Amino acid sequence: MNAKNKKMLSDNMIWIILVVLVILMSIANPKFFSVANLTTLLTGESIKGVLAFGVCFAILTKGIDLSLGAVAALVGCVTGALVQPVDYASKILPNMGQIPGIVAIIIGIAMGAVIGFMIGWIIAYTKIPAFIATLGAQLICRAGAKIFTTRPVSNLSSSYRFLGSGKLFGVIPMIIVVFLIIFAAAAFLLTQTRFGKSLYAIGGNDQAARVAGINVEKNLILTYVWCSCMGALGGILLAGRAGSADPANSGLNYELDAIAAATVGGTSHAGGICKVSGVFCGILILGVINNGLVLMGVDDNMTNIIKGVIIIGAVVLDMRKNAKRA
Amino acid sequence: MSEKYVLEMHDIVKEFPGVKALKGVKLQVRPGTVHTLMGENGAGKSTLMKCLIGIQPVTSGKIIYKGQEVDFKNTQAALDAGISMIHQELSPVMERSVCDNVWLGREPKKGFIVDQKKMYDDCIELFKRIGLDLDPNEKMKNLTVAKMQMVEIVKAVSYDTSIVIMDEPTSALTETEVEDLFKIIDDLKAKGVAIIYISHKMDEIFRISDDISVYRDGEYIGMDRADNLTQDKVIQLMVGREITDMFPKQECKIGDEVLRVENLCAGRLVQNVSFNLRKGEILGFAGLVGAGRTETMETIFGMRTKTEGKIYKDGKEITVNSPSDAINNHIGLLTEDRRGNGIVGLLSVRENAVLANMNLKAYGIPLNHKKIRSDTQEYIDKIRVKTPTMETPIKNLSGGNQQKVLVGRWLLTDPDILIVDEPTIGIDVGAKSEIHTLISELAAQGKAIIVVSSELQEVMGVADRIVVMHEGVVSGVLDRSEFSQELIMKYATSHKEEAAQQ
Numbered sequence: 001m002n003a004k005n006k007k008m009l010s011d012n013m014i015w016i017i018l019v020v021l022v023i024l025m026s027i028a029n030p031k032f033f034s035v036a037n038l039t040t041l042l043t044g045e046s047i048k049g050v051l052a053f054g055v056c057f058a059i060l061t062k063g064i065d066l067s068l069g070a071v072a073a074l075v076g077c078v079t080g081a082l083v084q085p086v087d088y089a090s091k092i093l094p095n096m097g098q099i100p101g102i103v104a105i106i107i108g109i110a111m112g113a114v115i116g117f118m119i120g121w122i123i124a125y126t127k128i129p130a131f132i133a134t135l136g137a138q139l140i141c142r143a144g145a146k147i148f149t150t151r152p153v154s155n156l157s158s159s160y161r162f163l164g165s166g167k168l169f170g171v172i173p174m175i176i177v178v179f180l181i182i183f184a185a186a187a188f189l190l191t192q193t194r195f196g197k198s199l200y201a202i203g204g205n206d207q208a209a210r211v212a213g214i215n216v217e218k219n220l221i222l223t224y225v226w227c228s229c230m231g232a233l234g235g236i237l238l239a240g241r242a243g244s245a246d247p248a249n250s251g252l253n254y255e256l257d258a259i260a261a262a263t264v265g266g267t268s269h270a271g272g273i274c275k276v277s278g279v280f281c282g283i284l285i286l287g288v289i290n291n292g293l294v295l296m297g298v299d300d301n302m303t304n305i306i307k308g309v310i311i312i313g314a315v316v317l318d319m320r321k322n323a324k325r326a
Numbered sequence: 327m328s329e330k331y332v333l334e335m336h337d338i339v340k341e342f343p344g345v346k347a348l349k350g351v352k353l354q355v356r357p358g359t360v361h362t363l364m365g366e367n368g369a370g371k372s373t374l375m376k377c378l379i380g381i382q383p384v385t386s387g388k389i390i391y392k393g394q395e396v397d398f399k400n401t402q403a404a405l406d407a408g409i410s411m412i413h414q415e416l417s418p419v420m421e422r423s424v425c426d427n428v429w430l431g432r433e434p435k436k437g438f439i440v441d442q443k444k445m446y447d448d449c450i451e452l453f454k455r456i457g458l459d460l461d462p463n464e465k466m467k468n469l470t471v472a473k474m475q476m477v478e479i480v481k482a483v484s485y486d487t488s489i490v491i492m493d494e495p496t497s498a499l500t501e502t503e504v505e506d507l508f509k510i511i512d513d514l515k516a517k518g519v520a521i522i523y524i525s526h527k528m529d530e531i532f533r534i535s536d537d538i539s540v541y542r543d544g545e546y547i548g549m550d551r552a553d554n555l556t557q558d559k560v561i562q563l564m565v566g567r568e569i570t571d572m573f574p575k576q577e578c579k580i581g582d583e584v585l586r587v588e589n590l591c592a593g594r595l596v597q598n599v600s601f602n603l604r605k606g607e608i609l610g611f612a613g614l615v616g617a618g619r620t621e622t623m624e625t626i627f628g629m630r631t632k633t634e635g636k637i638y639k640d641g642k643e644i645t646v647n648s649p650s651d652a653i654n655n656h657i658g659l660l661t662e663d664r665r666g667n668g669i670v671g672l673l674s675v676r677e678n679a680v681l682a683n684m685n686l687k688a689y690g691i692p693l694n695h696k697k698i699r700s701d702t703q704e705y706i707d708k709i710r711v712k713t714p715t716m717e718t719p720i721k722n723l724s725g726g727n728q729q730k731v732l733v734g735r736w737l738l739t740d741p742d743i744l745i746v747d748e749p750t751i752g753i754d755v756g757a758k759s760e761i762h763t764l765i766s767e768l769a770a771q772g773k774a775i776i777v778v779s780s781e782l783q784e785v786m787g788v789a790d791r792i793v794v795m796h797e798g799v800v801s802g803v804l805d806r807s808e809f810s811q812e813l814i815m816k817y818a819t820s821h822k823e824e825a826a827q828q
Contacts, residue, residue, distance in 0.1 A: 192439045192440055192442075193438060193439065193440055194433050194435060194440055196440075197422075197426060197430070197433055197440060198431065200419065200421070200422055200426070201419045201422065201426075201430050201431070204419035204420060204421045204422060205417060205418065205419045205420070208417065208418055208419050208427075208430070209419070209430065209431065210400075210401065211381065211401050211411075211413060212401070212430035212431035212432075213400075213401055213402035213405050213431040213432065214402075214430065214431040215402070272419065272420075272421045272422075273421050
């Protein structure tokens with residue numbers, strides 16, 4: 001095999017793995033490769049996928065975001081409370097009127113932006129590791145959600161639930177459409193804007209970026225704003241899909257699945273390397289494993305062991321690919 | 327203020343915690359000229375430039391640019407005002423394309439979208455103008471060091487600037503590329519752009535400089551027209567004394583072969599490297615930055631994986647897969663990056679000194695603290711380390727004394743072969759000559775020594791033979807009688823075959 005083919009192969013390795021997995025799963029259970037099942041698969045992965053398109057920005061800049069699941073819970077609960085019917089007996093905010101779903105969604109995203117701004121500001125200006133800053137933010141947001149409401153927020157208006165459980169033209173689940181739009185938006189931001197180019201430079205060599213006149217702090221803040229907005233959107237989708245938001249359990253550990261997907265998709269934790277298409281593929285790979293193994297009746301613990309092995313294996317392969325070439 | 331100078335810096339003071347890097351220095355640059363800053367390593371030239379463009383804030387002083395007092399808070403402000411810099415030590419963003427690197431931070435936009443096509447076209451245009459044959463879409467990490475350097479140069483001159491600062495721009499360039507750079511410099515001068523040039527290469531400096539300012543130990547020594555100066559005069563100003571005692575080489579008996587390296591390969595920068603080393607011999611390794619000298623040494627020492635080749639010690643083949651294998655075979659390596667993989671800053675002189683010896687289990691379990699202390703004291707005395715006590719954190723010592731502690735570390739392992747990579751980098755002149763004396767003494771005691779250095783005078787001063795490398799290949803081996811700067815540079819800048827033809 002010549003060098004060019006080899007490079008092609010290694011660049012597209014994860015897609016090959018995805019195809020192989022799909023074939024294997026289809027052979028193991030013919031039901032796997034049906035429109036109904038694939039729709040279920042995509043619907044199931046959409047929320048974690050949105051979070052993955054968020055967290056991959058942070059990882060690209062050598063950071064991380066551990067707060068996404070908690071942000072999702074907090075935003076889900078708060079926005080959910082805004083769209084409960086006025087006559088609903090166990091309304092969280094009894095004196096609050098019901099506001100239109102779209103307004104609640106915008107408020108939710110804005111909440112995400114504010115949280116992200118604070119996280120980003122702390123990381124950019126105090127220089128504490130993103131791991132610590134977002135770990136703190138996770139605890140605070142989760143506790144915030146539990147203080148806001150001790151019981152799940154349910155009976156949400158249908159206009160609010162449209163993103164999470166509605167169907168476009170009555171056929172395509174809206175949640176998949178949102179997922180694909182975020183996919184396109186993330187790809188656009190990273191490849192077509194100065195912001196994206198700056199993130200690659202900051203992650204690859206922050207000193208070079210700074211000397212080239214890039215405002216590193218501003219870009220880091222924007223990174224976490226984007227991240228937390230994806231967390232907020234994830235919370236809205238989650239509440240919309242389930243019909244309720246649970247302060248204690250909504251989005252629990254979702255950030256870890258998102259990080260796993262971004263990592264399997266080739267986003268380098270050493271910074272500077274991230275392909276949105278790769279992250280998309282990573283989400284699908286983990287989705288296929290989840291869904292396929294459930295269809296095969298493999299038990300939950302075994303599924304997690306297999307996922308763990310795949311995540312570690314993906315990073316080992318990636319490290320070897322990007323090993324220092326002397 | 328006079329318009330005679332485009333830039334004036336007066337009484338610039340820069341203090342780092344515990345060190346005064348600049349002690350009230352001056353610089354006056356005329357437009358449309360090449361102004362060279364000269365001085366030993368650590369004289370403060372790079373620091374002065376970093377203060378100018380806002381990478382580091384000045385402690386006090388006045389900067390007047392185009393008749394107005396300025397104080398750039400960051401490089402963006404300096405770039406906006408028309409001052410760009412080619413950095414000596416900064417590497418580019420390796421994972422991105424050449425094109426992305428050139429336009430980093432100022433990508434042309436169409437509305438919100440980056441105009442990739444314009445970036446590409448402008449890149450081609452720029453490269454054509456200065457005769458650089460490069461694909462803008464190539465990833466930076468696939469380029470040779472020389473090409474990366476050219477990209478940095480292209481980037482710096484592509485800004486609309488009044489001043490371009492070039493910090494050691496030719497350190498990695500081949501001769502033809504240096505010529506290209508000089509052509510660029512002439513074009514810039516004709517446009518009225520001033521160039522602040524930092525270099526150690528005398529012939530270059532006298533070829534292109536209009537004015538020369540000399541600095542020493544953070545102080546301004548003086549400025550004059552290049553025409554009024556000579557090499558000897560400049561060196562004398564830089565060093566502040568005659569340089570004759572810089573390389574006190576001792577005569578010593580050269581004995582049997584202790585090390586033979588055959589066809590060593592490890593990646594692009596180590597290709598079929600072969601050489602031998604004898605007892606009592608000092609073997610110099612010369613070449614440009616990126617020639618593969620450090621990589622060769624790291625491979626011999628087991629820091630890199632060799633893909634092919636054999637290493638013989640005292641006639642027997644040895645297997646070295648890790649530094650600990652090398653140490654067990656009595657090979658020591660004083661690395662080039664003292665702060666990066668030499669000293670452990672927070673630990674004491676004593677702990678640093680015995681670090682490599684721990685590996686040999688010389689101090690038993692539990693540790694024999696008494697022996698550790700007496701060993702450390704012995705070497706502190708023997709190699710004249712200036713330290714208050716052996717419990718002082720090593721980071722509080724000067725660079726020269728840190729380096730001596732590291733030499734002591736390796737001597738404690740009782741090496742037969744000691745490899746020293748850039749042993750005097752960033753060390754002041756006095757300590758430099760002491761290190762040279764030490765190296766020479768060690769050889770006289772029968773150790774075999776390899777000295778890797780980018781300073782030609784250093785290699786020529788201390789070595790018995792010199793191996794010259796170019797892009798991962800040994801391009802020439804010279805005996806002491808053949809030593810000349812011209813010959814070494816010829817080998818260092820061209821492949822074996824080309825060099826032989828010339």
